[in-house]
Amino acid sequence: MSTATLPHLPGQSGKGARILIGLAVGLTLVFIAAPLAFIFVRAFAQGWQVYAANILHPATVHAIWLTTLVAIIVVPVNVAFGIAAAWAVAKHRFPGRGILVTLIEIPFSISPIIAGICYLLLYGRQGILGPWLQANDIQVVFALPGIVLVTMFVTAPFVAREVLPLMQAQGTEQEQAAVTLGANGWQIFTRVTLPNIKWALLYGAVLCTARAVGEFGGVSVVSGNIRGQTNTLPLHVELLFNDLNAVGAFAAASTLTLIAVVALVVKTILEGRKDAGH
Amino acid sequence: MTTITTNTGAPFRAKRVLPGFTLSLGTTLLYMTFIVLIPVIALILKGAEIGPDRFWRIISSPRAVAAFQITLTAALMATVFNAVYGLLMAWVLVRYEFRGKRIVDALMDVPFALPTAVAGLSLTALFSANGWFGPVLEAMGVQVVYTIWGIALAMAFTSVPFVVRTVQPVLEDMDPALEQAALTLGARPWTIFTRVVFPAILPAWLAGCTTAFARSLGEFGAIVFIAGNLPFRTEIAALLAYIRLEEFDYNGAAAIALVLLAFALVLLVVSNLLQVWASRYREASR
């Protein structure tokens, strides 16, 4: 969000302003910064060596790898979907457009637990597709495909909702011009549209990655919690917590926090680019 | 965060249809169908299988009713807090310059980026007896962890960006001339805020609060750590659905999930209507 200031109105500085700023910063420190910092405090509570031993434990390493793998599969698919959805909705007019936009946002307001339940009812051995999957020896839930599918559900709107408003705001004039000049669809997209939306696209991808990496509730329904197999990093945090290994849980949590912080830094940088590109 | 709004009022301008319509719409519909629609339909089918009597019995059982009440109450508490805190943050971040502003602004996105389970783990430790805030609050006689306050806290944490990021762009876009005019007419700052600024951001603010409320109703990861999960006291509806699933009671899980789904859809529609209203307001005030 840009920080461009308005011409100064009286009342924007002085005592009232200082109180409001103080209140805002104070609350943010207590409410948001402290939980963030506390994870590292607890993770290192017993020193570097214990921390390193926890992080390098094979089950933790596997959880990190699995979570990364899920993100590697989910994010590109959602980027492709986000672009397709934005292109269809922003550059064309068709009946039911508003409904489609609402539909895209559904996963945002549905509890991930419910997403997990939906997938279990569909792909579980006793679910609607269960017998067919069983007959063809395809394992969906309690395996990687189930985790990936639920993560896709939960993160589906992230790229679309960043790219769509921008594409809408930019209109279709440039693309129309390209069409008149004889460009084909792929050329229009890569040469005209993509440069305009690339920062928003990256920004959406970063948010999508953060969410995919951190998904807990939905994945916990379809994971089966097999150590070293289907245990993603957020689930591993809970597992270690239930192993009565609090330091280990915080150590695993700290790697997730680090990913979140990196995502935020990248996002902040991208935001500058995005605004500059306007 | 920007939010999607369809600009339904805009005139039809596209003279020539751009290529890729079938491909992009087809991909979108196919993806939405397989990833979102079919699984949701599976849930609805399961719900239909239960039959209205049984369905009603499940969702009106004392434990389910208590879980819905707790979820709604805590979500309401969280939303009220975020309505104030989120508005304050949006206002301060747009209107004032101060050192560390960029950091504070970036911190507003922490709840989006931080996995909810990690947030829950940290908040629980922070507010428990051997954390940083627990002892202070305990001295004041306030118990946060394993109470409804803890649930509200976790909900507030995970949903605050929705308010901030919805109000912020509207405040940024506001024409300062309006306020300056009010100022020249001798209005006091508070009057300017309530009469000029607040009406302009009201739709966006309400939309943000609605989304935050919806998100709070569905939150799970952060809450299971901090809530204590006591039936009738601190058990939320999403957890009850999860427990029913683990009890092999698919009907129970599906019925509770469907109620939450219905809530989510209603709130989504409300929030989208508010945003359409907000975007009209923005167009009009430009």
Added chain:
Amino acid sequence: MTFPALRISAVVLALGAAPATAQDALLNTSYDIAREVFEALNPQFQAHWQETTGRTVTIDQSHGGTSRQARAILEGLPADVVTFNQETDIEVLVEGGLLGADWRDALPNGASPWYSLPAFLVRDGNPKNIQDWSDLARDDVEVIFPNPRTSGNARYTYLAAFAYGLEQNDGDEDAAEAFVKAIFDNVPVFDTGGRGATQTFAERNIGDVLVTFEAETGGIAAAYADAGLERVTPSVSLFAAFPVAVVTEVAERNGTVDLATAYLEWLYTPEAQRIVAQNFYRVANDDVAAEFADQLPEVRLVTVDEVFGGWDAIQENHFAEGARLDNVFVNQ
């Protein structure tokens, strides 16, 4: 999109699994509080397997309430072996067609390499003076144990309390039920697994007494030595067999039948039994049992067959929908 996506992930899964097929792998799906015992057992078995066959084996573990685990296996969790704490949960798998009804005959001792019993863990100094099941029904006592619908551990607690109630009331089943209901009414939260209940009691400081397997009370008392938690053994408790079985359907598909059988048979060796006994279980091997007799107090144990006439009768009279468990576990 789903099908390409599925195929992609199937390929990735195959790639991810490829190195694992070069060696043996086994998924052991187990009860919630079995975390530490298998953490100790599995490396020993891996060494044993390496020695006897020259092959390496990885053993993956999943832990949760056993009924929850049984459900997950029915839904497709590819468990090669189950190490449960209750026969009924294996019977669920038999009904689902995943293994044969004769699984008890496959291994010694009715396929139970070790056993335990419901026992108590109380706060430092036992401030509420909790000594026996009757104390759990007192109005001033808050009791913690997991959800009997998801946890075999909790169903043993239910049955042990019921057995005690029968003894106290000359076999009057309704009186015993009323007694058990009084205990259930003192439970503020039913976690889905035994470890969740332990967390509630030990970490969240909720409740005056935790009822769980003796193996867990021993382990937790040691892990929370600072908190001074004390073990209490009631006057009478229920013999809780911990059955194990190969999930034939899955193991045949994975080609792991021999490995799975060898793994379960190895659990009966003195080497394995000693590790199990170190984790406060009572073991089938008499020599090892004698070695660890000191750490396990004398207790009078009754069995499911003596008191309830076997698991089928229990299923019908207690755990079926609308049966006695539903009466005491009201609205839960």
